[in-house]
Amino acid sequence: xxxxRGLNNAVRAMGHRWKVLGVGFAANASFxxxxxxxxATAVYLRADYHLANSALxxxxxxxxxxIALSEVPWGLLTDRWGDRRVLLLGLAxxxxxxxxxxxxxxxxxxxxxxxxxxxxxxxxxxHARSFVVLAxxxxxxxxxxxxxxxxxxxxxxxxxxxxxxxxxxxxxxxxVPAGGGLGALVLPALASQGGFAAVFGLLALLCGVxxxxxxxxxxxxxxxxxxxxxxxxxxxxxxxxxPLRDLSVWRVALGIGMLCVPQAAVITFTxxxxxxxxxxxxxxxxxxxxxxxxxxxxxRISSGRWTDRRGNRRAYLRACSLITALLFAVIAIVVILxxxxxxxxQTQRVMLAGMLAMAGLCASAWxxxxxxxxxxxxxxxxxxxxxxxxxxxxxxxxxxxxxxxPLLLSAGSWPAVWAAASVCALVAILVFPRPLPRATxxxxxxxx
Numbered sequence: 001x002x003x004x005r006g007l008n009n010a011v012r013a014m015g016h017r018w019k020v021l022g023v024g025f026a027a028n029a030s031f032x033x034x035x036x037x038x039x040a041t042a043v044y045l046r047a048d049y050h051l052a053n054s055a056l057x058x059x060x061x062x063x064x065x066x067i068a069l070s071e072v073p074w075g076l077l078t079d080r081w082g083d084r085r086v087l088l089l090g091l092a093x094x095x096x097x098x099x100x101x102x103x104x105x106x107x108x109x110x111x112x113x114x115x116x117x118x119x120x121x122x123x124x125x126x127h128a129r130s131f132v133v134l135a136x137x138x139x140x141x142x143x144x145x146x147x148x149x150x151x152x153x154x155x156x157x158x159x160x161x162x163x164x165x166x167x168x169x170x171x172x173x174x175x176v177p178a179g180g181g182l183g184a185l186v187l188p189a190l191a192s193q194g195g196f197a198a199v200f201g202l203l204a205l206l207c208g209v210x211x212x213x214x215x216x217x218x219x220x221x222x223x224x225x226x227x228x229x230x231x232x233x234x235x236x237x238x239x240x241x242x243p244l245r246d247l248s249v250w251r252v253a254l255g256i257g258m259l260c261v262p263q264a265a266v267i268t269f270t271x272x273x274x275x276x277x278x279x280x281x282x283x284x285x286x287x288x289x290x291x292x293x294x295x296x297x298x299x300r301i302s303s304g305r306w307t308d309r310r311g312n313r314r315a316y317l318r319a320c321s322l323i324t325a326l327l328f329a330v331i332a333i334v335v336i337l338x339x340x341x342x343x344x345x346q347t348q349r350v351m352l353a354g355m356l357a358m359a360g361l362c363a364s365a366w367x368x369x370x371x372x373x374x375x376x377x378x379x380x381x382x383x384x385x386x387x388x389x390x391x392x393x394x395x396x397x398x399x400x401x402x403x404x405x406p407l408l409l410s411a412g413s414w415p416a417v418w419a420a421a422s423v424c425a426l427v428a429i430l431v432f433p434r435p436l437p438r439a440t441x442x443x444x445x446x447x448x
Contacts, residue, residue: 017159019217024152024172026213027087029179030206031094031145035063035398036176037183038138039268040289041199043275044191049130053272053409057402060268062135064398066142067391072244075150075388079381083155084218086384090147091214095207097144101137102200105130142395150388157375157383159221163308165376170304170368174297177364180267181293188271188286243378243386248433250389252317252374255432257393259321259366262328262421264401266292266360269417274356277335277414278349288353292360299365304372313373315435317428320366325425327359332418339413363425 038045039060046056078086152172160168183203190198243249270289274280280288307313334355338348371390378386408416 016217017221020155020159021168021171023087023210023214023218024156025175025178026210027091027148027152028172028175029182030091030203030210031148032176032179033183033187033206034094034098034141034145034203035067035395036180036267036293037187037203038063038199039402040184040271040286041188041191041196042268042271043285044188044196046272048191048196049134051131054403054406055131056272057268057404057406059131059135059138061399061402062138063142063145064264064395064400064402066139066144067146067395068142068393068399070143070146071150071388071392071395072385073388074147075385078147078151078154078384078388082220083151083158083384084214084220086147087151087155087214087218088211090144090151091207091211094141094144094148095204095211097137097141098200098204098207101141102197102204105133105137106195106197106200146388146391146395149391150384153371153375153387154380154384155218157380162376166304166308166313166369166372167301168304169372169375170300173304173368173371174300176367177293177296177300181290181297184286184289184293188282192282243374243382243389246377246386249374249377249386251431251433252370252377253386253389253393255317255321255428256367256370256374256390257397258424258428258431259317259324259363259370260394260397261401261424262324263360263363264398265405265417265421266356266363268398268402269405270356270360273414273417274349274353278338278352280349280353284349284353288357289360291357292364295357295361296364299361300368303365304368307369307372312435313369314433316369317366317373317432318435320362321425321428321432324359324363325422325429327355327362328418328422328425331355331359332415332422335413335418336415339415363421 042056042060045051045059046053049059051059074086074090153169156168156172157165186202187199190202267289270292271285274285274288303316307316331352334352338352371387374386374390375383404420405417408420
């Protein structure tokens with residue numbers, strides 16, 4: 001009878017793990033719609049809040065700064081409290097912060113091109129105050145939303161075994177481009193028609209729905225499943241050592257940060273680049289960003305399955321870095337040739353938008369593999385901390401990159417921006433750990 005009960009529990013756990021993965025996907029997608037979707041509204045942010053490019057870069061970077069500052073504390077808390085508590089707390093508080101922004105940090109239309117800030121009355125003095133409230137609100141959203149990645153990733157690691165973790169984690173990471181694509185598709189149109197009260201309100205609603213799903217579905221795995229999963233963790237992982245003291249974990253985390261520079265450049269300033277440089281319309285801008293996010297979703301899932309079968313995560317990460325560097329170098333050269341060549345035709349606009357979409361896709365395709373490698377190195381029990389370290393590098397980049405791009409524009413031009421993205425991808429190749437010998441990979445897989 002006891003054996004039969006244990007078998008039934010195992011069968012239920014096998015089915016329930018996909019619901020847990022669904023919760024992780026929904027949590028990441030709802031927050032990604034904010035940190036990837038809001039930059040897609042950059043043209044409207046700049047107009048509605050009367051921002052210069054430098055101020056726009058700072059505002060767009062505040063979300064990334066908040067996430068970067070809070071990731072490791074949230075990860076440590078996840079390893080101590082468990083993923084369910086932290087994810088519930090983080091999603092609920094993030095939704096509340098977005099709802100507060102919908103009420104108190106929005107601009108209302110005064111005419112077709114000018115807005116007065118909702119908190120105060122005078123439109124001249126209000127611009128500085130609106131900037132402070134907007135930037136501060138986005139910083140708080142980032143600080144609270146930093147809970148999502150480590151807690152949802154730890155939940156997935158706890159429910160899936162080593163031979164399928166890359167696939168499962170890649171599906172979860174696919175939520176980032178999927179949510180970002182949804183944001184890029186919906187939020188610009190919503191900002192143009194309903195203003196930023198509608199933008200922040202929709203994002204708050206998404207977080208609320210995901211909180212309910214988390215409450216209903218996300219639980220700790222049964223003891224038998226948890227013990228089996230932990231036993232399946234990579235034997236070479238130094239579970240007794242804190243990820244904060246593990247050089248291999250740090251190298252992967254730093255490589256993630258460097259490879260996120262070209263991705264962040266595409267996410268945050270593609271809208272401005274296409275609008276200002278080639279005079280693209282809203283449809284082309286949204287289509288470009290949606291293509292990046294949708295293509296990255298497919299690439300993340302397929303790469304997770306492929307690297308699970310071949311055991312070549314590190315080699316894959318280095319290959320992505322090299323291809324990304326080459327693509328952005330080509331874009332920089334093309335932009336140099338197009339500069340000063342007169343008005344750009346529709347063919348040139350489409351070509352440049354397509355090149356940016358391809359480069360952005362490659363710069364976004366590797367996340368699931370990288371975070372699986374991080375969690376595997378640290379072990380399931382410390383996965384929250386290691387995943388937080390990777391996300392700290394990623395979102396510190398998301399903060400710094402929008403600040404650096406206006407400086408590059410003032411000192412140079414758009415080719416300098418894309419060339420810098422190429423250089424950062426090259427640096428990532430040097431930072432990521434070298435691939436393990438094939439004999440070592442086979443031996444490890446056999447023992448697992």
